[in-house]
Amino acid sequence: EFDLMPRYLSFIRGVVDSDDLPLNVNRETLQESKIIQVVKKKLVRKAIEMIRKFSQEEGKPAEVAEAEIDADGNVEEKEQESVPPPYNAWYKKFGQSIKMGIIDDEPNRGKLSKLLRFDSSKSDDDDMISLEDYVGRMKDWQTEIYVFAGVSKADLETSHFMEKFNEKDLEVIYLTETVDEYMVQNMREFDGKKFTPITKDGLKFNDEDEDLMKRRDKYYKKQLKPLTKWLKQIYGPAVMKISISKRLGSTPAIVSSSEYGNSANMERIMRAQAFNGADESQIRAMRILEINPRHPVIHKLLDGCPPEDEEEAKEFVISDEIVDSAWMMFDMAMLNGGFPIDDKEAYSTRTMRLLKSQMGLESLALEDEVNPPVEEEEAPEIDLDGLGAAGINLDDYPGIMNMDDFDV
Incomplete structure (x- = not known):
């Protein structure tokens, strides 16, 4: 197929006039011509440059309109709404084409990356930021571009993964379109800054005291070793490992992904692709x-789990409530991490046991089926007023004389 423009720029239409092409041409000649290859490269560069200049056009700031006088004679000054940059509206229609270009067109990847726009944890609903904007707002100690992939901005904003970043006032770029995560994997970095998904395990922040963090980590690992060992035994292959979290705040646990594995969002996308062949x-x-080493739920589970010593563990009795609590915490951690619950039947059974305990029910057995008595049909009520001798409502027949008119 003969195309002067790559697939990701297929929305551009135009006419190319060149004096360098031979007069007698056919399809094979055009496809093999070196001049055509040069024209292709120049057209792509020109198109990207045109879009770049368009992306730099600014919107109109809010202006104060002429003063108006209300019904009470008071002077009111109404502020007109600001007009966003025209590139934002264009990007919502053609942004995915730019992203596909970053995946397919490696030579122009650097130029195309400057055309990208994203929602972020610090952007307004009607405004988007560029990667250059993000880098310009990074903390002095920050060396990575933090990204978070999910279904929508509203879901990502309320995620427990965001707690530490909100606490440190760190901006996070939201990846809410299907192609975003594939694109970031191909880009890997921008302006020397590596893209780092915040859902990955082992995140570190350069503003923290490294020596203090190591001492804390060592202490918590020793303190919680019986619990982490027991949890790995009951969860089995459902988790690759259990780690002590340095970022959790309000939640006792969350399921994250390994550094080189799929995220929860990528797993969701791959499952939705019917012909992915995986x-x-x-x-x-x-x-x-x-697991959150400071959360009371974790310490309650620690008190109820078997000790580390194998001989003492054999004689230790683990209550059903502790086992159910451990599994319910895992289900909650899966949902908090964006993963679906694998064993829905077991989850439903545990939830029913919890309801039974909370409501003080002695049994979950059903009540006996009722056998209500047969009801006799009642005759419909009839309004006898206005009925004639034959039971006909004379009001419905105005042409018929009423019997009361006759003098008998």
Whole structure:
């Protein structure tokens, strides 16, 4: 197929006039011509440059309109709404083409990356930021571009993964379109800054005291070793490992992904692709359970789990409530991490046991089926007023004389 423009720029239409082409041409000549290859490269560069200049056009700021006088004679000054840059509206229609270009066109990847726009944790609903904007607002100690992939901005904003970043006032770029995560994997970095998904395990922040963090990590690992060992035994292959989290705040646990594995969002996308040709082992993310060492739920589970010593553990009795609590915490951690619950039947059974306990029910057995008595049909009520001798409503027949008119 003969195309002067690559697939991702197929929305551009135009006419190319060149004096360098031979007069006698055919399709084979055009496809093999070196001049055509040069024209293709120049057209792509010109198109990208045209879009770049368009992206730099600014919107109109808010202006104060002429003063108006209300019904009470008071002077009111109404501010007109600001007009966003025209590139934003264009990008909503053709942004995915730019992203496909970053995946397919490696030589122009750097130029195309400057045309990208994203929602972020600090952007307004009607405004988007560029990667250059993000880099310009980074903390002095920050060396990575933090990204978070999910279904929508509203879901990502309320995620527990955002707690540490909100606490540190760190901006996070939201990846809410299907192609975004594929694109970031191909880009890898921008302006020397590596893209880092915040859902990955082992995140570190350069503003923290490294020596203090190591001492804390060592202490928590020793303190919680009986619990992490027991949890790995009952969860089995459902998790790759259990780690002590350095970022969780309000939640006792969350399921994250390994550094080189699929994220929860990527797993969701791959499952939705009917013809991806991948088996379960390729789709399934390498899940890591992060537990919050400061949360009371974790310490309650620690008190109820078997000790580390094997001899003492054999005689230790684990209550059903502790086992159910451990599994319910895992289900909650899966949902908090964006993963679906695998065993829905077991989840439903545990929830029913919890309801039974909370409501003080002695049994979940159903009540006996009722056998209500047969009801006799009642005759319909009839309004006898206005009925004639034959039971006809004389009001419905105005042409018929009423019997009361006769003097008998």
